[in-house]
Amino acid sequence: MHTPKQNLSALVITYNEIGYIEKCIDSILFADEIIVVDSYSTDGTYEYLENLPNVKVIQHPFTNFTTQKSFALEQASNEWVLFVDADEVVTKKLEEEITETINTPDACEAYWFYRTFMFQNERLKFSGWQTDKNHRLFRKSKVKYTDTKLVHETLDVDGTSCILKEKLTHYCYKDYEDYKAKMLHYGRLKAKEAFYKEKNFNYLLYFVKPIWKFIHQYIIRLGFLDGKKGIIICYLNSLSVFERYRELKRLEKKNQLAYYLVMP
Structure with a gap:
């Protein structure tokens, strides 16, 4: 009996992504449906997509x-x-693997993708990203995003997760200010996440964790082999950790002040 072709929805979220979104959309035109959720971009991203x-x-x-x-x-x-x-960009080989996978009768419920990281137009081979993987392909009825994380969201899968062979291409680094702003934003969201979980600010961690992050990615995860690119990436990733603890401290102070203001 002939199995009908499986249709695919491609989803993207955006905010000020001109310079990236064009390549991303071009790479997912094979999908039967493309939906982009934009959080009120100011750089023309929404207007570009609307056309x-x-x-x-x-x-x-x-x-x-x-x-x-x-x-x-x-x-x-x-x-x-x-x-x-x-x-992110879906390569032609990954496109073929995705299409073949979803039309396989015994396909898993979700699939992990490994990623090739690009520093501008050069490949970033180390700096902690070697084993990075994310759920990117899945059955809608079998998953949900866990509400315990605000950034680096986690997918709860009702069923089996498998891994695709081909990799996504991730243009993680446009320029210094762009990546720095991204890392600071991630740090503040991680602080909110910790605050909601009632984790307390700790001065020791405030100083030790960012240093450890740099050492771990630059030395243990071989960031030094990426040359100048590795120094920049590892420094900005450690800056994100520093910002997380700085913001957690600020949130705790703000909460304490609000408590004392409402005290009789």
């Missing part, structure tokens, strides 16, 4: 990555979903 005939773009306010991706997932009309970041 693409095969893309449905929806503006939705950004609270955190988990809620934004959960909202995007609700918009998908197909069972199979491919979720890519705006700075």
Whole structure:
């Protein structure tokens, strides 16, 4: 008996992604449906997407990555979903593997993707990213994003997860200021996550954790082999950890002040 072809929904969330989103969209045109959820970009991203005939773009306010991706997932009309970041590109070989995979009768419920990291237009081979992988392809009815994380969101899968052979290409680094802003933003979201979990600020961790992050990625995870690129990436990643603890300290002080103001 002939099995009908499986349709695929490709999802992306965006905010000020001109310079990246063009390549991303071009690489997922093989999908039967492309939906982009934009959090009110100011650089022309929304207008660019609105003019693409095969893309449905929806503006939705950004609270955190988990809620934004959960909202995007609700918009998908197909069972199979491919979720890519705006700075990621699906290669032709990965496209073929995705298409073949979702049309396999015994396919898993979700698939991990490894990624090739690009520093501008040069490959970043080490600096802690060698084993990075994310769920990117899955059955909509079998997954949900956990509400315990605000950044680096985690997918709960009701079933089996497998790994695809081909890698996503991730253009992680545009320029210094862009990556720095991204890392500081991640740090502040991680601080909110820790605050909601009632984790307390600790001065020792405030100083030790960022240093350890740099040492771990630059030395243990071989960032020094990436040359100048490795120094920049490892430093900015450690800056994100520093910002997490700085922001956690600020949130605790703000909470204490609010407590004393309402005390009789």
